[in-house]
Amino acid sequence: MYLNNAWYVGAWSNEVNRQPFQRFILDKPLVFYRRETGEPIVLDDRCCHRFAPLSAGWLDGDNIVCGYHGFTYSPSGACVSIPGVEKKPKKIGVNGYPVVEKWGWIWVWMGDAEKVDDTKIPDFHYLQDPAWTGHGETLNLKSNYNLVVENLLDLTHAKFVHKTTLATNDVTEFPLTIKEENETIIVERMMRGIKASPLFTRAGNFTEPVDHHQHIIFTPPCYISINTTVISNSDSSENKSAEIRILNALTPETSTTTNYFWNLVRCFSLDDEDMTKFLYEGNKFAFSEDQAIIEKQQQMWDTLPNAKPVPFPHDKGIIQKGKLMERLITFEKNNHN
Amino acid sequence: MYLNNAWYVGAWSNEVNRQPFQRFILDKPLVFYRRETGEPIVLDDRCCHRFAPLSAGWLDGDNIVCGYHGFTYSPSGACVSIPGVEKKPKKIGVNGYPVVEKWGWIWVWMGDAEKVDDTKIPDFHYLQDPAWTGHGETLNLKSNYNLVVENLLDLTHAKFVHKTTLATNDVTEFPLTIKEENETIIVERMMRGIKASPLFTRAGNFTEPVDHHQHIIFTPPCYISINTTVISNSDSSENKSAEIRILNALTPETSTTTNYFWNLVRCFSLDDEDMTKFLYEGNKFAFSEDQAIIEKQQQMWDTLPNAKPVPFPHDKGIIQKGKLMERLITFEKNNHN
Amino acid sequence: MYLNNAWYVGAWSNEVNRQPFQRFILDKPLVFYRRETGEPIVLDDRCCHRFAPLSAGWLDGDNIVCGYHGFTYSPSGACVSIPGVEKKPKKIGVNGYPVVEKWGWIWVWMGDAEKVDDTKIPDFHYLQDPAWTGHGETLNLKSNYNLVVENLLDLTHAKFVHKTTLATNDVTEFPLTIKEENETIIVERMMRGIKASPLFTRAGNFTEPVDHHQHIIFTPPCYISINTTVISNSDSSENKSAEIRILNALTPETSTTTNYFWNLVRCFSLDDEDMTKFLYEGNKFAFSEDQAIIEKQQQMWDTLPNAKPVPFPHDKGIIQKGKLMERLITFEKNNHN
Structure with a gap:
């Protein structure tokens, strides 16, 4: 559907x-x-x-x-x-x-x-905003697009899947706030005073604790913008900041394959090509880790087509997303003429 | 069926x-x-x-x-x-x-x-008639046999698919005559005063306009004999001729694969091995072009199993063939004992 | 099932x-x-x-x-x-x-x-009995496990499939006895005065006729122990013997694939590593011959899913096995709570 x-x-x-x-x-x-x-x-x-x-x-x-x-x-x-x-x-x-x-x-x-x-069309103007720069590509995944959307709506997986890049080890200890606004789902998490992820440590040159703000927007049917702002914590002697947005379009190719278009853009060090390469390579590696686990997950899902997964607190964004999509699809079906 | x-x-x-x-x-x-x-x-x-x-x-x-x-x-x-x-x-x-x-x-x-x-058994004696000679082979196609039969029943495709070999650019401008005779379908097209196809230009050494006569016989369930006679046009200063027959057996291997047995025979230059090689290589190349488009066509057909193609005038032979086959299959079914 | x-x-x-x-x-x-x-x-x-x-x-x-x-x-x-x-x-x-x-x-x-x-658990203690030694491995077969179990329950195939290793050419001329005992099927065949198989000829160093005793035990759901005792025939001038057991576990991986665990153990020449290697290599080769024919058999079976094979006398063990398994599966189904 x-x-x-x-x-x-x-x-x-x-x-x-x-x-x-x-x-x-x-x-x-x-x-x-x-x-x-x-x-x-x-x-x-x-x-x-x-x-x-x-x-x-x-x-x-x-x-x-x-x-x-x-x-x-x-x-x-x-x-x-x-x-x-x-x-x-x-x-x-x-x-x-x-x-x-x-x-x-x-x-x-x-x-x-x-x-x-x-x-x-979701607001992905950052892809070409002159105040932002970055690099991305397309992955072809052997999984239904929902498994990929849901991967991005629960970033606690970074701690387990992306140890060398995106992991923020305390991510699971911070609560989420979820809201639906204008037919989008907004998931937020503020992590104060944590150690920056490996990627941000280098990108933002942080050596002391940071405040890491995740602001994730799901726009139907298959868009996720991950807006991440990392700034030096108030207790830190540093005064640094770094902000990136990962713009993701998860286009269903077939019911079991997805074309995953992504771009990671930043609004700092705009002319630094090494930074572009570093962030692109880091994210590309992280997404290859996602691809590995998601494709295996799809294979397991295929062995139990009618089973229902067990939701838990960090899945709130996924659950809200599911409800919104179901509402939109039902509406479309009932208003077909 | x-x-x-x-x-x-x-x-x-x-x-x-x-x-x-x-x-x-x-x-x-x-x-x-x-x-x-x-x-x-x-x-x-x-x-x-x-x-x-x-x-x-x-x-x-x-x-x-x-x-x-x-x-x-x-x-x-x-x-x-x-x-x-x-x-x-x-x-x-x-x-x-x-x-x-x-x-x-x-x-x-x-x-x-x-x-x-x-x-x-269709009259394919030309395969071994001492007055004829030639060379052929077997292709294995990933498509239903009907798509291959129908490829051969509408030779207007030569203009688009076989530009370097069998193309007669005016083919689409000449009308077809179709008749059913003794449970075969005969499709004829006479093209007077045209430029010979690349293959015939060399095989018959034509430099001036020709009359190109296509005489195609479909014999159920899967045989196509393409009898082609090319002679110098009455306005030409030349007085040349060349005649070939391409004998095709399209045996269904499975519902989605076909073993395609073919031989191209001629009744001129019988001892000319270079001519045998030239015609064989030319036709082999043309059939590889058919294979490419037919296999892609099958893939598209698979995405829309219940769709009906739109017939057009050059499909008359295909339509007659379809009716004859349906009649024979229905008869066989009703007379099964 | x-x-x-x-x-x-x-x-x-x-x-x-x-x-x-x-x-x-x-x-x-x-x-x-x-x-x-x-x-x-x-x-x-x-x-x-x-x-x-x-x-x-x-x-x-x-x-x-x-x-x-x-x-x-x-x-x-x-x-x-x-x-x-x-x-x-x-x-x-x-x-x-x-x-x-x-x-x-x-x-x-x-x-x-x-x-x-x-x-x-079937009595496979020979796998680690200090009086026995041997070597085995796992094969992954592209066939339902029943085809493998049934391969081992009718050893007349050795004459045709394993000409260079396990073949006893007279095997088809000797009758079987079949009995069910404690929910196992026991198939026996005594072949007196025959030429030893190539494998036993070398393993037991036989040069004269032997008595070859096959004692095959099927334990549900997928175990076959092949106990083979070969001794010099009473008319032989030799007085030799050799005994091996091939212990087979045919675990269904999926309905069309099987993990085939096997070990060939012997109770003679325990310290002879060349003998271990010889028997392992010989049996491994024989099982690769089985794999080839069984996988082709599965492919043919797939073309006729509802067909029933024709039983013949040497299939008695297979038939008894089928009845026992059907009884056990029906019992399990009816006593499910």
């Missing part, structure tokens, strides 16, 4: 060009390409004639030509010419998807095109 | 010898071998005792011995001896299939042996 | 240590490790919190810690601490399995812990 009337990240801007390529979102094969003017286009990747993938074809101006028998589609998905058929085809074609290119990502609206709503 | 009372090509003559081997036809595992006199034998490849494959055993004269516990079968499939059982076994065995070796191929009758009918 | 209230071999003693690892039995993922005192522990390998595998975690004294969020379990499977939760958890945990370490193997009781019954 997916939320269809929603934006999903399909690609990085620099992946989409004049060479069409295929990628799945929500179990659907899609073709991505750009018009001559650069505007990104996303269509169902199955020719209406005999279902050959359009991504195996080529572009003719702004149109895409099926590489099998030459059916040609406009950027809207309408079939505009059929070789050997003089009359222009009517009412046949493939589904075209609303697309927005924003902040370096290609956002695809997977539901009813009449309900398209740009305001539902 | 397969047509069972029909011949399927199981192997090239030179593949079958005194070393039994396994191959699937219509989802069934079969064992192929030859008697001492050379006659080819095809049996179900599952010992009736405990289903070990007979192809993992060995021959004892004309009989085949299961390599697990020694059950022995005659070429008819009857179990003729069981180690440690003195009495000759009665009424047990494996299914044996009528086999005809003809024109270098091993033809297997997959249905009711009482209805076996040699006249249903 | 498995028999649950039964012991299954999960591992060799030397495989289980302070590094937890995962192995499946009866389709269930289990984690194996040892307490600090060395006692082996087997638990369900799914954290009750979010189903991450405990085997991806680590040990804390005798407890195992989930590597995802730190849930900690005692050797009984009870969850004893949750990071960030002060109160000790109650009534949550994972299933723990009764375990016995005996004769170098780790035996796991997969059913109702209240019905655990050590007397149901």
Whole structure:
């Protein structure tokens, strides 16, 4: 069960060009390409004639030509010419998807095109805000996207999974606050006077206790922004600070695989390429640790498809997220027309 | 749904010898071998005792011995001896299939042996006619056999898929004639005054416009003979001609895989081995292009199992073929006894 | 359908240590490790919190810690601490399995812990009896365990499958006696005055005819002890003897895979390491021949899921085994509470 009337990240801007390529979102094969003017286009990747993938074809101006028998589609998905058929085809074609290119990502609206709503794109402007810089990439995970979203909504796992990078050993001792606001879930945790994580120790050059503030925002259906602010504790002789945001889009590729787009941005040492590399490499390593445990978790989940996990206090964010998603999916189902 | 009372090509003559081997036809595992006199034998490849494959055993004269516990079968499939059982076994065995070796191929009758009918073998005598020569091979495709049959029944794809070999760029502008005759579908297209395809340009040494005649015969359940005659156009100063036949047997291995036996034969330059090599290599390359698009097409088809493709004028042959096959399969079902 | 209230071999003693690892039995993922005192522990390998595998975690004294969020379990499977939760958890945990370490193997009781019954462990004391010695290993077979059990209950296959090692060419000519005794099936065959098998010829240095006695004991659910005694025949001028036991545990990993634990032990030439190596290598080679035919047999079985094999006289042991297992499984089902 997916939320269809929603934006999903399909690609990085620099992946989409004049060479069409295929990628799945929500179990659907899609073709991505750009018009001559650069505007990104996303269509169902199955020719209406005999279902050959359009991504195996080529572009003719702004149109895409099926590489099998030459059916040609406009950027809207309408079939505009059929070789050997003089009359222009009517009412046949493939589904075209609303697309927005924003902040370096290609956002695809997977539901009813009449309900398209740009305001539902989460505020990920930090991806291209000149006051911020960073680097990211895409992981392909062999797990349902929910397991990845839920990984990020309970950061106590850092203590166990990311010992050399993101671990804050006291994380499990600090309470969470959870609130729902404007159809987002906000999870916060303030850890005062702790030892900085290995990553922040180096990034912020901390040698004394810090206050570490986690501010995590879940935006349906699959976005997590992790906003972390670390400043020297009031008892510290230092007066330092460091702030990063990890912007995560967990796009369901299929029910058991996820394309995980992420970027870690910071608002300090903007011109320090070594810092960019250090934070990117550190986070990349941490996410490979997540990938390992999540893929194993999915395998175990598969052995017990009907079992219910046991919730515990740190899962509050996950539980709230589950309720919000269920509400939105039920609403969408009941208001389908 | 397969047509069972029909011949399927199981192997090239030179593949079958005194070393039994396994191959699937219509989802069934079969064992192929030859008697001492050379006659080819095809049996179900599952010992009736405990289903070990007979192809993992060995021959004892004309009989085949299961390599697990020694059950022995005659070429008819009857179990003729069981180690440690003195009495000759009665009424047990494996299914044996009528086999005809003809024109270098091993033809297997997959249905009711009482209805076996040699006249249903398509006229592929060109495979061994001394007035013709050529070379072919077997491809294993990851697609249902219908997608391959239908590839060959609509040759407009050559323009898009086979640009460097079989393409006749005007093909989509010429109409088809379709007729059903004696339970075959005949698709014809005459293209007058066109530029010869790259393959024919070299094979027939044409430099001026040609008349290109396509004569395609579908014989149920899975045979396509493509008879192509190219002669200098009446307005041409040349007086040349070249004729080839591509003989195709698309044997369903499983519902999603096909063994594609083909041979391209010609009736000119019979002793020219370079010509044999040129035509074989050209067609082999073209068929690898077909394989690429058909396998991708199958993958897309799998994502939408209940969808119906949109027919268009060049699909007439495919549509007629579909009707004929449906009629034959329904008839077979209703006359099953 | 498995028999649950039964012991299954999960591992060799030397495989289980302070590094937890995962192995499946009866389709269930289990984690194996040892307490600090060395006692082996087997638990369900799914954290009750979010189903991450405990085997991806680590040990804390005798407890195992989930590597995802730190849930900690005692050797009984009870969850004893949750990071960030002060109160000790109650009534949550994972299933723990009764375990016995005996004769170098780790035996796991997969059913109702209240019905655990050590007397149901088959008498495999030869594995560590000082009067016997030998060497074995584990094979992982891509087949249901029944096909392996049944392979060992009809040794006539040796004549066909194991020509260079275990074959006794006259085996099919000698009758079997079958009896059920105390819920075991005993299959016996006495072959007098035969040529010794290649393996025994060398192991026992026989040059003249022998009496070869096969005494095969099936103990539910998946144990086969093959006790073979070969002595010089009364007409022989030699006076030699050799006795081996092949102890086999065929543990269902999943419904289509089996962990096959075996050891070949002998009670002669105890200090002869070359003899150990010779018998181990010979049997290992023979079992690789079994693996090849059984895995192919499973593939053929898969093509005909509802077919019934044809029994013949040498299958008597298999048939009796089937009846006993059916009786035990039905009894277990009817007495489930």
